[in-house]
Amino acid sequence: MQGVGFRPAVYRLACRLGLSGIVYNDTKGVTVELQGEEEKIDNFLLRLQSGTDMPPLAEIKSCKKVDIDVIETEDKFSIKTSDSQGTALSQVTADIATCPDCIHEMAEKGDFRYEYPFINCTNCGPRYSIVKTIPYDRPNTTMSEFAMCNRCAAQYTDVTDRRFHAQPVACGTCGPRIWLTDGEGNTITTQTNKTITDTASLLRAGKVVAIKGIGGFHLAVDALNDEAVKRLRERKKRDHKPFAMMADSIEKIKKYAIVSESAEKLLKCPQSPIVLLPKRKDSPIVPSVAEGVNTFGFMLCYAPLHYLLFAQNLEVLVMTSGNISDEPLICKNEQGLKRLARVADAFLMHDREIYRQVDDSIIHFIEHNPILLRRSRGYVPTPILIEENCRQEILAAGGDLKNTFCFGKQNQLICSEHIGDLEDAEVYHHYINSIEHLRKLFEVEPKVVACDLHPGYLSTQHALSLSDTKVIQVQHHWAHIASVLVEHGLDGPVIGLSCDGTGYGTDGAIWGCECLIASLDGFERFGHLAYYTLAGADAASKEAIRPVMGLLKKTYRHDFNLQKFRWLLDRIDAEVNKQQIISEQLKKEINAVETSSLGRVFDAVAAMLGLGSYNHFEAQLPMALEAVIASGNEENYDFELKKIAGKPLQLDLCKMIVQIIDDIQKDTPGGIISAKFHNTIAASILEAAKAARESKNLNTVALSGGVFCNRYLTNRLIKLLKKNDFTVLFHRNVPANDGGISLGQAAIAAKLTNSEL
């Protein structure tokens, strides 16, 4: 990997051992040519692989030693600079959190970077967010406008220095600066110290401050001040979604949340993601920070500026993306002042331009493994490697929700950062621009474009509009399973369990609980949740009354009437008129679709238990349902697997619905019903997998889809599968939700085009 100081480290080691030769890198990795005594060369290899002489971000995946003839005797060791040809892919690396050395140095009074908010070195600092084009050299980054002073330049050119070729190297004399403005953009102070102390005072006083960071603006507010958090919520037009928080030490985070050993490791890692942690019951964090969920999202400081702020006696801050509602993250100064004028009381600005906006990444734990929920800062653009080179370059357009897109070139699949929901016009615009920018950055000329099967998806329409490219449309749930396969370096076939809210099916229905026999080059629909009817297309994913009525209709058939269920329906949506319209739509099948969506079943059960009736953000109701589960309950409801000749296996949940209604009428606590419901879903999926194993003689199961962002369900299902001797594959590098779709599409497109050529 470039930009992690690997080649200088090799140089230093070779020089120390008195070896001559050369080090260079290309897409395949690093090559070191050494001349010298065999014993010294062996010593070199030993020390290289032991890692003690290597930079912290370097990781050697494999190492091969070959004897070659000496053509020319070298008398010194040198680093061959990379030419841009063919190396575009490996040049740009991810943004890395401030390293311990830099934190230490920043606190040292005599150091010329004492309290400098942009201190960085080869082992840390911005990369992806500041690069405009390749090769990755300072003139091609947004640092180009800052001429290095002599002291910085001396370190930058000294191969023995920690800052050798650290492109964003800077100091208070020559580098970027910070300043503070009021909500209208009038400068309060341009002095570094005063900017920090004034910002901290504003935050302590409950003000909302927009803080420009690495990948964009954060909106910051005191997480212990209820009024302040509510004010931010109202101004940001983000009524319900949980806010992430930042603190400057693990000890502090432990006061508010339960931090396991692996969570601590993850919080401290160079990628510095937001980690979802179980809430502490007695936590003084105000409830308005994260309602309806049982976790807090925490991250540690990851930029020098964050550390300087927290040093001013700040306890814990809400640090949420600087945007309005679901629009793209804001990263430019003028744009921030304009769009966040009514949200922020003040702006902490800086003049290091952010070229690519990157949100904070979000991770949670499934079966003690870290699993990404949003893949952005720190992880992008690290590629996922494939065995066989793409014979044609590929663009995978992704899905419309939680969009990412992905390029395939050589042996690399490069996923973009989290882009967002394309239905927002600003996000769509950002999507189109981002594809073009990254295409140029990575020098990709796609000849093949992969996209979803859904004709209404904007991403599909974009893919279809591209000229001179071959289009491959990939069924949504197949793409989900393919993303897991490619992460594990497998081709399939496997039993793919793909469960989510919506995905367009090959029969025109909306799929969402699928048992597929899937490979990278094809799939068969082995089984699915028995179809029920959803009325009111787009509204159906938001208004829970729609799946509730659809499932009641399916369960009670002719016995279903509004009168009979008014007691239940009125609790969810008392608008009698609406109930009547939905009922008519269901009966006449007007403006209604057949679906096997599992996500909507979660919505329906949450609503029946009185946990809300509307998804203000994706999966709000399912998350509320998960949050109330009574622990320790092992009971299941009944369900049926039905075999119908010539059709996929049908998973029928009607018996469960009857029993849930029964439990509600008996006033069974919601937590018990929720637990039994989750257990039933896990048990029924297990049975489907067993049926597939028996029929197809396969033993490996791959899980994907947004439903598997549910920790309780996924933990339970994985345990059940393992107990029944299945080999279980789950995600490693991309989310189970639609953020992983583009990777699956790209993997399928690579496989299909390679086998065609």
Ligand SMILES: [Zn+2]
């Ligand atoms: Zn550093």
Ligand SMILES: [Zn+2]
């Ligand atoms: Zn300097």
